[in-house]
Amino acid sequence: MKCSKFFVSLFVASLCVIAANAQKEIPDSTELLFDSNGSFTRVVATPNEVKAKIITKNPMIDDVVWRKSVLRIIDLREQANRPLYYPYTDLEPEGQKNLFSIMFANFLDGKLVGYKSQSNPEQTFVPRFAPENKVDVETFVNEKGLAYLESTYDKVNYITPGVVKYYIQEVWWFDKKTSTFDNKILAIAPLYDKKYGTEDVETGVWFWFPFxxxxxxxQEEFIKLNGRNVAPLVNFDEFFITRQFYSYIVKDYDLESKDVDKGIEDPDFIKQEQERIENDISNFEQDLWSY
Structure with missing residues (x-):
């Protein structure tokens, strides 16, 4: 009897300790809508969360029996792509970011390497991501006349409004081992247009990044998907991986690997060529599952 009372007392004491610890536990700040100052909490992913979430697709060469690579343009003036553009003013390190501010700030700070071909000036040409094609940050800043801007985000805010398009190089493939039809973005490049930015900086592609x-x-930064409801949390990487953007093809890496509008002036013919390439991809996938 005494033994039973002892175990009951021990059990009750354990519950009291657990309850006390629960009361002392401070909730993670990212679980609260407002921070200690009463402002909206800025939700970011921790390095460990980022590492755990990123899944790299890399099939075996011999298992890929069909493959097609294309170059696309993401136009930020399209409704579906606007979340990548906003906000485009008054950007700061601890505030909401847009796509260009993420890549440009990390490029300027030396955390992300940009590449540009030294021999091919074509803006649709994706360079080899090799040491000889690295863009030197200091040289870039001086050439673009940005040296007088003191901080990284002074430079980001000066350039950001003019970046209204992106090139993305991607590949589609069929893996016979897993019987999966998949895709992957290989490279991305911002396209600056001085018509939307400043006349002091020339229009063009300045660098490419390995995606x-x-x-x-x-993965660290979250995007606002809807102007009417900004509650859903989706990071920029998820936005791309789930293909929530709208884009159109400008180059097919076939035998000739030429731009779809090369030698064609009629916009209707250009559109037909773009649709033909899109159909090559979609028809292959549909044909796979029709047998």
Whole structure:
């Protein structure tokens, strides 16, 4: 009897300790809508969370029996792509970011390497991500006349409004081992247009980034998907991986690997060529599951 009372007392004491610890536990700040100052909490992913979430697709060469690579444009003036553009003013390190501010700030701070071909000036040409094609940050800043801007985000805010398009190079493939039809973004480049930015900086593509190297930074920041409801939390990487953007093809890496509008002036013919390439991809996937 005494033994039973002892175990009951021990059990009750354990419950009291657990309850006391629960009361003392301070909830994670990211679980609260407002921070200690009464402002909206800025939700970011921790390095461990980023590492755990990133899944890299890399099939065996011999298992890929069909493959097609294309170059696309993401136009931020399209409704579906606007979350990548806003906010485009008054950006700061601890505030809401847009796509360009993420990549440009990390490039300027030396955390993300940009590449540009030294021999091919075509803006649709994706360079080899090799040491000889690295863009030197200091040289870039001086050439673009940005040296007088003191901080990283002074430079970011000066350039950001003019970036209204992105090139993305991607590949689609069929893996016979897993019987999966998949895709992956290989590279991305911002396209600056001085018509939307400043006349002091020329229009063009200044650098390309390996998308896989950019992904950890995209995982850290969350995007506002809807102007009417900004509650859903989706990070920039998820936005791309789930293909929530709208884009159109400008180059097919086939035998000739030429831009779809090269030698064609009629916009209707250009659109037909774009649709043909899109159909090559979609028809292959549909044909797979029709047998």
């Amino acid at each position: 896989e190297k950019l992904r950890p930074f995209l």
